[in-house]
Amino acid sequence: MIERLRAIVRTRSIGGWVMTLAIYALALTWLYPFAWMVAASLKPTAQIYTTGLFEGDFTLENFRFLFATADKLDRPFLQALAISAVVTLSVTASVLLSSAFIAFALARLRFPGRGLFGSFLLLQMVVPTTMFILPLFVLVKQLGLLNSLGALILPSMMSGWGIYMMSQSFRSMPEDYFDAARLDGAGLWQTVMKVVVPLNKSIIAIVALFTFTGTWDNFLWPLIVISDVERMPLSVLLATFSKQYGGYAGPVMAGAVLQTLPLVLLFVLFRRHFLQGMSLTLK
Amino acid sequence: MGLAIAGVYLLFAAIFWAYPFFWLAKLSVTQWRFFDEPVFTGAQNLVTSVQDPQFLQALWNVLRFLAMYVPIALGGALLVAFGLQHIGRGKAFIALCFLLSNVSSGVALSLVFTKIFSSTGPLNSLIFDWTGIRIPWTNHPTLAMLAIALVVAWKFVGYYGLILYSGLLAVPKEIYDAARLDHASPLTRLVRITLPMINPQLMMVLVFAILVSFGLFTEPFLITGGGPGDSTVTPQMMIYETAFRRLQPSHAAMMSILVSLISYLLVVLARRLFERKVVLT
DSSP: OOOHHHHHTTTSOOHHHHHHHHHHHHHHHHHHHHHHHHHHHHHHHGGGSSSOOOOOOOOOOHHIIIIIIIGGTTHHHHHHHHHHHHHHHHHHHHHHHHHHHHHHHHHHOOTTHHHHHHHHHHHHHOOOOGGGHHHHHHHHTTTTTSSHHHHHGGGGGSOOOHHHHHHHHHHHHHHHHHHHHHHHOHHHHHIIIIIIHHTTHHHHHHHHHHEEEEEEHHHHHHHOOOOOGGGHHHHHHHHHHHHHOTTTTTHHHHHHHHHHHHHHHHHTTTTTHHHHHTOOOOO | HHHHHHHHHHHHHHHIIIHHHHHHHHHHHEESSSSSEEEEEETTTHHHHHHHHHHHHHHHHHHHHHHHHHHHHHHHHHHHHHHHHHHTTTTTHHHHHHHHHSOHHHHHHHHHHHHHHHHHHHHHHHHHHHSSSSOOTTTTTTHHHHHHHHHHHHHHHHHHHHHHHHHHHHHHHHHHHHHHHHTHHHHHHHIIHHHHHHHHHHHHHHHHHHHHHHHHHHHHHHHTOOOOOOTOOOOOHHHHHHIIOOOOOHHHHHHHHHHHHHHHHHHHHHHHHHOOOOOOO
């Protein structure tokens, strides 16, 4: 055991080990805001600024406040959490399903105007999306969707970026798979779901992760189209709560934890696909 | 069949992309207040926008932000990239530590940083213990912008670092061996070999940084609210304010077109100035 440790120590010079330690220290420093957020969410508001990171009387009171008392302040957090979940899950599911099929068509099927369709996707990605927020608001208003879940879901149901990313990956698949699928008499649905999807998990995981994160954490768009607190997703409700009741630092941090938790969990679950999808081998 | 599938997307894009595009163009040359009929006014919105001092300030703020953000983010990203190169085992762990900030909530972390930067917050306590002074992060125009640059850099350094790291992987080892034979110092090797060799990745990071700076909204909106005195107002905040607070969507439409054009021009300019072809002979 000690021999092995010695062998490991000897792989680097002293300077090299100092560097290694510094890098680990810096990486852990990067996580400090998360640690501070979690610690603050578990302390009484009065202690947040006066105690060290791991000191204080830890309690779940802030979360209880958020779910029970905040309702009386016209801030229905539980409902906002449900709205965020419904919106994010439907957008992600819809983007994944539509992107898989459209990307399959773009990468693998022949049809007139295919090249043009590809160029159109590229054009869409070049034009900044922030330019569209105002006219998209006008459209949603004309459709009578203001203050509804439709305003949050419908405009994001398909994604040119998702289609493009997936089609790049589908294009590099060997033709043999599709010959085999054809021989077995597989239809479109089976070809995509049974052949294409299982072989492209990494890219699909990346599109899923970014779509989920982008929708869950979207702030500007729901801020514009939702003004009714009963329909607000968590991101906006949390911001308005913090603006109006900034003194409640503990509950605000508890809300921040809620807003962050699903994203962190998803990232930790998908970490391997994520790094793979960035076409890196980190070993 | 392919056409039918593509058609579904084209229909979607016609409603949620092409139609808004048409509205944006129409709004930019008309006067409209959300409820009445748009009245054609020609270049009037353009004239009003370029004379709006707050809008000009917002554009200037983008440059102020870039002047702080690009050195911090690029320097940090280089550190991360070299760090990853140096680490043997545990690369994935380091990369994930730096990436977590990139995929987590901008809204939540903006609120966290508001507290961290506050006058009694942990950052100021630390600085106070060491130096005996407190830094008024959000009360000073330059410091407020710096605070936002730091938060955004914290968020993106891991991602940029991975991009640069992928460039470092592709640099042939033989070049370094040859440089060592010529007794090139580490600094010379960095400036003469490494940085030119990863120019494509550095350009990618620079372009991303420019696009991020023009799209900035959540962080300044929640951390400084644009203040003190418009010093951290961004173009996105300006468009939001103009359209939904001042209720002048026509001006806001013109502004968003101008902002997109300027960001595009800045990207082109950056590529003209800094892009080099990597040629190995």
